[in-house]
Amino acid sequence: MPIIDYxxxxxxxxxxxxxxxxxxxxxxxxxxxxVTVLLIALFIGNKSSQRQ
Structure with a gap:
């Protein structure tokens, strides 16, 4: 079995x-x-969606 799955x-x-x-x-x-504000909003939105 190869190490890399091609x-x-x-x-x-x-x-x-x-x-x-x-x-x-x-x-x-x-x-x-x-860009910083968009990344923070993305991470907060992703974190809150994972809790539900």
Whole structure:
């Protein structure tokens, strides 16, 4: 059994590239403080949705 599951890597790679592209675009468009506020809101929203 190989250490790396290549089928899983091929499944994850497009989503990873999409996330990187969106992150770079947001970093260029928005100011630094706005990116920080968006990340904090994302983490708080994610934490509160996991409790329910």
């Amino acid at each position: 089928d899983l890597a091929l499944l994850i790679q497009p989503v990873l590239m999409l996330g990187i592209s969106i992150g770079v675009t947001f970093n260029v468009i928005f100011a630094d403080w706005m």
